[in-house]
Amino acid sequence: MCTAVSFLSKEHYLGRNFDLDISYGEKAVITPRNYPFKMRKLQDLTEHYALIGIAAVFDDVPLYYDAVNEYGLSMAGLNFEGNAVYLEEVPEKLNVTPFEFIPYILGQCKTVAEAKTLLEKINLVNIPFSEQLPLSPLHWIVADKEQTLVVEPLASGLKLYDDPVGVLTNNPTFDKQLLTLSKYRGLSAKTPENTFAPAVDLPVYSRGMGTIGLPGDLTSSSRFARAVFTKAHSICEPTEMSSVSQCFHILNSVEQVKGCCELEEGHFEHTIYSACYNTTKGLLYYSTYDNRQLTALDLHKVDLDGSEPNVYPLLTEQNVHYQN
Numbered sequence: 001m002c003t004a005v006s007f008l009s010k011e012h013y014l015g016r017n018f019d020l021d022i023s024y025g026e027k028a029v030i031t032p033r034n035y036p037f038k039m040r041k042l043q044d045l046t047e048h049y050a051l052i053g054i055a056a057v058f059d060d061v062p063l064y065y066d067a068v069n070e071y072g073l074s075m076a077g078l079n080f081e082g083n084a085v086y087l088e089e090v091p092e093k094l095n096v097t098p099f100e101f102i103p104y105i106l107g108q109c110k111t112v113a114e115a116k117t118l119l120e121k122i123n124l125v126n127i128p129f130s131e132q133l134p135l136s137p138l139h140w141i142v143a144d145k146e147q148t149l150v151v152e153p154l155a156s157g158l159k160l161y162d163d164p165v166g167v168l169t170n171n172p173t174f175d176k177q178l179l180t181l182s183k184y185r186g187l188s189a190k191t192p193e194n195t196f197a198p199a200v201d202l203p204v205y206s207r208g209m210g211t212i213g214l215p216g217d218l219t220s221s222s223r224f225a226r227a228v229f230t231k232a233h234s235i236c237e238p239t240e241m242s243s244v245s246q247c248f249h250i251l252n253s254v255e256q257v258k259g260c261c262e263l264e265e266g267h268f269e270h271t272i273y274s275a276c277y278n279t280t281k282g283l284l285y286y287s288t289y290d291n292r293q294l295t296a297l298d299l300h301k302v303d304l305d306g307s308e309p310n311v312y313p314l315l316t317e318q319n320v321h322y323q324n
Helices: 098-106 112-119 174-184 220-233 240-252
Strands: 003-008 012-020 027-031 051-058 061-069 074-079 094-096 122-124 138-143 148-154 157-162 262-264 270-278 283-288 291-298 310-313
Touching: 003 074, 003 138, 003 220, 003 240, 012 061, 012 074, 012 138, 012 240, 027 061, 051 098, 051 270, 051 283, 061 098, 061 270, 074 098, 094 098, 098 112, 098 122, 098 138, 112 138, 112 148, 112 157, 122 157, 157 174, 174 220, 220 240, 240 270, 240 283
Parallel strands: 094 122
Antiparallel strands: 003 012, 012 270, 027 051, 027 310, 051 061, 061 074, 074 138, 138 148, 148 157, 270 283, 283 291
């Protein structure tokens, strides 16, 4: 399924959990400005902004799940099964395939405002990468330090939502997800006042009683509410390490543990990786299910005027620091 969070501390961060039952050999990929993204229905992107992100690589092509460009615009695709509709070609539109979508937007736009303008012209067309690799049903979060946007492909075309909470999970559609938050408007990080029966001495038997009713299950709507609450009340120091740590703590509050969500016999959805991008500096931090230690890559430590992607396998084996 997946959860994504746009998080503002001293700088801006985009975090996401990638939840699935199988891995496609995901890699961290830095794509320089002169790598030619070959478009199926449009002119190839031979010059574009540089990207850093996590992608599956097929036929030497990075198929990005999430990324940030050199100007701080970030984007992530999340599962939208049962709702995503990819259309046939529309002559008056820019026909972009879903697997081209992230590099097409991040390769040309510096801000969410610029992305909105380009998105008004785009039709997401129903063309898979190959017969062996069909399209995934997705919707996307697009974020910079000023704004967060949700993009959903529906039968009527692309629907754009301003995202005031900076969180995206999966189903239902974003407008319905946002509406469900009203059910939890009485929750608080503080110990609540007894308004239930003021004349009765109702003891405070535990800390955290202001969060009673916050959902703890694994459904996308519950993860949405839990991530919004956790992010809204999170506190950290305005430093890089404190901010990165806090971003991962928010993601950890909605991570999927292997064994708790069975899709079919022997297949369990789990958080394959968690990523946090400092979009301001072009830094990618990630952890994987079996390696909780953070690994980092810097967009600006490669030749951004090159023509070949820089590909780094994700470090998936647990690395332990022995202190004695």
